[in-house]
Structures are given as structure tokens and as C-alpha cells.
Amino acid sequence: MIKLRMKRGIHPKERKISSSKEIQEFPLPKRVIIPFSQHTGKPAIPIVKKRQEVKTGEKIGEASGFISSPVHSSVTGKVKALETVLLPNGSSSLAALIDVTGEDVLAEPTWPVKDISSLTPGEVRKITREAGIVGLGGAVFPTSVKISPPEEYPIDSIIVNGSECEPFLTSDHRLMVEHAEEIFKAAQLLKEVIKASHGYIAIEDNKPDAIEAFEKLVSGLEAWDVVSLRTHYPQGAEKSLIKVILNREVPMGGLPFHVGALVQNVGTLYAIYEAAVKGVPLTKRVVTVTGDGVPNPSNYMVRVGTNAREVLEAAGAELDNLEKIIFGGPMMGLSVKTPDIPVLKSTSGLLAIKRAYRGKVYPCLYCGRCVVVCPLQITPTRLVKYIQAGMWDQAKKFGLFNCMECGCCSYVCPSNIPLVHWIKYGKYMVRRMETK
Numbered sequence: 372m373i374k375l376r377m378k379r380g381i382h383p384k385e386r387k388i389s390s391s392k393e394i395q396e397f398p399l400p401k402r403v404i405i406p407f408s409q410h411t412g413k414p415a416i417p418i419v420k421k422r423q424e425v426k427t428g429e430k431i432g433e434a435s436g437f438i439s440s441p442v443h444s445s446v447t448g449k450v451k452a453l454e455t456v457l458l459p460n461g462s463s464s465l466a467a468l469i470d471v472t473g474e475d476v477l478a479e480p481t482w483p484v485k486d487i488s489s490l491t492p493g494e495v496r497k498i499t500r501e502a503g504i505v506g507l508g509g510a511v512f513p514t515s516v517k518i519s520p521p522e523e524y525p526i527d528s529i530i531v532n533g534s535e536c537e538p539f540l541t542s543d544h545r546l547m548v549e550h551a552e553e554i555f556k557a558a559q560l561l562k563e564v565i566k567a568s569h570g571y572i573a574i575e576d577n578k579p580d581a582i583e584a585f586e587k588l589v590s591g592l593e594a595w596d597v598v599s600l601r602t603h604y605p606q607g608a609e610k611s612l613i614k615v616i617l618n619r620e621v622p623m624g625g626l627p628f629h630v631g632a633l634v635q636n637v638g639t640l641y642a643i644y645e646a647a648v649k650g651v652p653l654t655k656r657v658v659t660v661t662g663d664g665v666p667n668p669s670n671y672m673v674r675v676g677t678n679a680r681e682v683l684e685a686a687g688a689e690l691d692n693l694e695k696i697i698f699g700g701p702m703m704g705l706s707v708k709t710p711d712i713p714v715l716k717s718t719s720g721l722l723a724i725k726r727a728y729r730g731k732v733y734p735c736l737y738c739g740r741c742v743v744v745c746p747l748q749i750t751p752t753r754l755v756k757y758i759q760a761g762m763w764d765q766a767k768k769f770g771l772f773n774c775m776e777c778g779c780c781s782y783v784c785p786s787n788i789p790l791v792h793w794i795k796y797g798k799y800m801v802r803r804m805e806t807k
């Protein structure tokens with residue numbers, strides 16, 4: 372086993388209070404709301420109509436471009452309506468409202484289901500595309516595109532990302548403990564597809580049971596190593612992992628394939644296994660429900676489209692007594708105004724907070740702490756000054772779009788300056804101007 376740690380970043384309190392809670396199947400909801408935009412790229416195009424009956428796993432939205440992904444019904448039921456709904460990031464999307472009419476009747480998969488070891492690279496790409504598989508670590512980038520890098524960029528290393536460095540979240544941890552074999556089989560499959568010579572399974576050392584499970588699986592295999600990472604944030608970000616494990620730097624504006632690497636989250640690998648071996652598209656995911664406003668912190672296998680309100684209430688959250696609800700973790704998650712938002716493919720956790728910390732904002736002290744912790748060596752205080760002044764070209768030059776929005780700079784700022792919020796605002800403004 373290899374032991375490593377990242378150099379910059381922070382170590383917030385881990386608060387993994389649900390880490391010993393086994394994954395429970397969340398009860399079948401009465402209705403699901405399935406947005407057609409749940410991934411990076413163009414939204415899917417609806418292929419169902421009002422009152423149409425659909426089966427579990429049936430495709431209801433078709434990918435609309437190379438960087439796009441289909442969406443599937445997570446239940447057996449009838450389409451009640453096609454409506455615009457609110458998403459966790461504050462934007463909106465057309466969605467199918469599907470009323471459940473009974474127990475699951477599974478749709479026939481639209482890809483070949485056969486022995487996993489006999490699948491060709493082309494078939495694996497087709498499966499990931501047709502099954503609507505996207506990166507479940509947060510980026511929701513279509514997996515079929517990610518595993519098809521340009522030929523001039525050969526990949527030599529695959530990194531299985533089981534870091535889960537965000538405080539509170541334990542969905543990946545539980546998947547690794549309960550489904551290590553399935554995850555590893557899918558990782559071996561992808562290693563063959565991209566022709567990588569070596570594979571690394573990266574897990575932070577606050578998950579010793581997951582490390583042990585994978586150590587057993589790679590025992591005797593020369594092409595695989597388990598990497599035990601000293602717990603640190605944001606070590607699980609792709610660029611951080613590549614730097615720590617391979618000592619390679621993804622260039623500004625570049626992608627992992629530019630440095631010969633592919634990083635795959637463990638949840639995504641589990642979804643690939645389910646699609647390849649069982650013919651089931653991505654219609655469920657593990658969601659950690661946690662926070663000081665949750666009496667029974669839990670890990671649920673939740674159907675995509677389930678109302679977050681139902682999931683929070685199942686874990687005992689008193690929604691009227693909460694100050695904050697976050698989709699995801701406390702560092703990179705999205706704070707929402709209402710719990711009536713569907714669980715998406717990207718929803719790794721629901722965080723219910725009774726008392727949120729809101730410190731008074733003071734002027735910058737030029738202490739440099741934000742610079743010291745930034746994993747991408749951006750100078751956040753300077754970048755934010757350019758954004759506040761509307762100096763967009765300068766902001767871009769100083770790494771506006773290189774920022775991974777990890778929030779380390781805001782976390783350490785003694786003046787409570789919401790640096791990452793300013794950076795998100797800057798990105799939004801520049802994108803808006805550039806699309807006009």
C-alpha cells in the first residue's frame with residue numbers, strides 16, 4: 372500500500388457521523404420529478420408525452436449532442452406532466468412528473484447485457500452512454516465522453532476516486548465497504564477500455580475498512596495499488612488527486628487526459644457495473660442525509676427524482692427548525708431555499724443545519740492565508756478584487772475558470788470574506804457576457 376497526502380488545502384472537522392450506517396433502500400415514492408438537465412452539457416430531449424405509461428429504467432429523454440446524456444424513469448408509472456422545475460443550483464429545467472402506478476416493471480435495456488469480461492471497448496462506451504451514466508463525484512460529466520479521450524493523448528493511469536474528502540458525506544464510503552467487488556470489476560473494465568497500464572485506488576485514511584476491502588482485492592495484482600491518503604480537503608478533486616498520486620499538473624484549462632490520467636468516482640463505477648451486468652440504467656444513487664438537524668443520520672439508496680423533502684423527513688429532520696439545507700457537502704454543496712427539489716444524479720448528500728454560522732465581513736487584512744491554502748495556487752484575494760471591479764479580462768488571466776470552487780479560501784479567511792461566492796459570481800457574469 373502506498374501512503375501519500377496533498378500539500379495545500381485544509382483539514383476541516385470530518386463529522387462523518389453516518390459512516391457506520393448501512394445503505395438502506397429508500398421506499399418507493401408516490402411521485403418522482405425527473406429533470407432533463409442533470410448533467411454537464413446539453414439537456415436531454417423529452418421523448419415521452421403526458422399520460423404515457425413508462426417502466427422503471429425506460430428512457431424518457433434522449434441525449435441531444437456529444438456532451439449530453441439520456442435520462443430514464445426511476446419508477447413504473449404514468450407521466451402526469453412535463454413542467455419546468457427548480458434545480459439545486461437555482462436554475463430551472465424541464466422535467467417529467469411521473470406518478471407511480473405500482474411495483475417496478477423493468478424496461479428492456481437498449482444495450483447488450485453479457486459477461487462483463489467479454490465486452491468490447493465500443494460496447495462499454497455504448498453502455499455508459501445509453502445508461503445515462505455521468506460522473507457522480509460532483510462534475511456529472513457524461514462518462515462515455517470521458518472514457519473516449521482523443522487518440523493523441525494516451526492514458527497510462529486510471530485513478531479510482533474513493534477519497535470522499537468533503538466533511539459529513541459518507542455515501543462513497545458505504546458503497547466501498549458494501550460493494551467493493553462490483554466497483555473493482557468496473558474499474559478493471561475501464562482500465563482495459565482506455566488501455567491504462569496501471570490503476571490506483573485512492574482512499575483517505577479515515578476509511579480504514581474501505582482500504583482493507585480493496586487491499587484484499589488487489590492482493591497479488593501488479594497493475595493495481597491502493598493509495599492511502601492522509602485525510603485532507605480538497606484531496607478528492609481530480610486535479611488534486613492527479614498531483615498527489617502521479618505528481619502531474621493538469622494545465623490551466625486542461626483536462627486529466629492531457630496528462631495521461633483518467634479519474635473515476637466509486638459511485639460512477641458502481642453505476643457502470645449495474646448497467647453492464649444487470650442492464651439497469653442510472654436511476655438510483657446513494658444519498659447521505661446528515662447534519663445537526665437530522666436525528667437519524669442515514670445513507671439511503673434513493674431513486675432519482677424523489678423529492679428531497681421526503682428523504683430529509685425520513686431521517687427525522689424537522690424542516691421548520693432548520694436554518695439551512697444543502698444539496699451535497701458543506702464545502703462544495705449548494706444551499707437551497709426550499710426542500711421541494713428532486714434528488715438528482717449529482718446529489719451525494721442532503722445536509723440539514725439547525726444553526727448556520729454567519730460571521731460579519733471585514734475588509735481584507737492581506738494576511739495571505741487564502742493564498743497559502745489554495746490547491747491551485749490562485750491568489751484568491753486578488754482575483755476577487757478584479758471581480759468586484761468588473762475587470763473580467765484580468766480575472767480570467769488570474770485563474771477565474773481554473774478555480775474548482777473548493778471553498779478553502781473562504782474557510783480560512785479571518786475577515787469572513789465570501790471569496791468563493793465572489794468567484795462563482797465572476798464566472799456567471801463572464802459566461803453571460805460571452806454568450807450574448
Ligand code: SF4
Nearest residue numbers: 745774775777778780
Ligand atoms: S480560489 Fe478557488 S480553488 Fe483556490 S481555494 Fe478558493 S475556491 Fe479553492
Ligand code: SF4
Nearest residue numbers: 735736738739741784
Ligand atoms: S484570507 Fe481573507 S483577509 Fe487574508 S488575504 Fe485572503 S481575503 Fe484577505
